[in-house]
Amino acid sequence: MPSAYRPGRPEDIPGLDQAALRDRYLVQGLLTPGEVRTVVTHFDRVVAVGAVPTDAPLALEAVPEIRSERFLDHREIGIANVGGAGAIVADGERFAMAPEALLYLGRGTKEVVFESDDAASPAAFYGFSAPAHAAFPNALATPADGTIRELGDQATSNRRTLRQVIHEDGIRSCQVVMGITRLHEGSMWNTMPAHTHDRRTELYLYFDLAADARVVHLMGEPDETRHLMAASGDLILSPSWSLHSGVGSSNYAFVWAMAGENQSFDDMDSVPIAAMR
Numbered sequence: 718m719p720s721a722y723r724p725g726r727p728e729d730i731p732g733l734d735q736a737a738l739r740d741r742y743l744v745q746g747l748l749t750p751g752e753v754r755t756v757v758t759h760f761d762r763v764v765a766v767g768a769v770p771t772d773a774p775l776a777l778e779a780v781p782e783i784r785s786e787r788f789l790d791h792r793e794i795g796i797a798n799v800g801g802a803g804a805i806v807a808d809g810e811r812f813a814m815a816p817e818a819l820l821y822l823g824r825g826t827k828e829v830v831f832e833s834d835d836a837a838s839p840a841a842f843y844g845f846s847a848p849a850h851a852a853f854p855n856a857l858a859t860p861a862d863g864t865i866r867e868l869g870d871q872a873t874s875n876r877r878t879l880r881q882v883i884h885e886d887g888i889r890s891c892q893v894v895m896g897i898t899r900l901h902e903g904s905m906w907n908t909m910p911a912h913t914h915d916r917r918t919e920l921y922l923y924f925d926l927a928a929d930a931r932v933v934h935l936m937g938e939p940d941e942t943r944h945l946m947a948a949s950g951d952l953i954l955s956p957s958w959s960l961h962s963g964v965g966s967s968n969y970a971f972v973w974a975m976a977g978e979n980q981s982f983d984d985m986d987s988v989p990i991a992a993m994r
């Protein structure tokens with residue numbers, strides 16, 4: 718794993734083989750039992766965090782690359798639970814984290830501790846953090862909270878429920894926009910027709926796929942796409958110039974999260990399917 722991921726240049730994509738593409742844009746092992754793992758990027762200075770507490774609680778610590786005493790001294794974070802039930806304790810306040818609950822922690826939160834209810838079925842916390850210049854209040858979204866958008870159609874195999882949680886009309890933040898999309902049974906395509914958004918980075922964390930199932934994730938500029946084979950728990954980094962879409966060998970879910978110039982969910986440049994190469 719590089720010490721810090723860089724968005725790279727779209728002109729370099731055609732010259733990269735699969736191994737190089739995967740090294741730059743796909744992160745494996747973020748959710749590893751008993752560990753907190755941190756992925757530092759220069760994609761809008763986003764840092765991704767994975768924490769899977771088993772027998773003992775795990776604490777979120779600063780990493781040297783962000784040059785601060787505590788992780789959230791100058792940052793905010795959205796944390797989704799993609800595993801079993803657990804809890805997050807932030808500055809002494811305990812937030813129960815059911816599967817698919819999502820917690821926002823604002824700049825200045827000092828101590829963050831991750832716990833699982835049952836080590837045999839541990840919680841799996843995925844965090845998406847961006848620089849923050851103001852302190853918004855910490856806020857929990859249960860799995861029932863958020864703005865629901867029903868998208869796609871069974872006839873085109875892209876029927877899916879998108880839940881916006883941290884966004885302009887929901888839990889407020891400086892930069893982070895975050896939610897979860899779940900494909901309906903029999904639907905495999907996410908985000909098709911695809912889009913880019915030149916003003917924001919987006920990360921996808923795929924989950925709830927069987928061990929032998931995969932998502933064929935599409936990336937790159939619309940006229941020069943490549944694919945990445947993603948398994949459950951894999952994280953895909955999309956630079957602002959890259960489209961992001963995928964088709965699964967079965968249905969699945971993913972946490973999407975963005976940071977950058979604005980928080981307008983619909984600030985997308987749609988790519989007609991026939992224009993893709």
Ligand SMILES: O=C(O)C(=O)C[C@H](O)C(=O)CO
Pocket residue numbers: 868877879898907908909914919961973982985
């Ligand atoms: O299912 C979808 O469509 C998505 O989840 C789209 C992502 O949220 C996205 O790319 C937003 O920019």
Ligand SMILES: [Zn+2]
Pocket residue numbers: 912913914919961
């Ligand atoms: Zn997008």
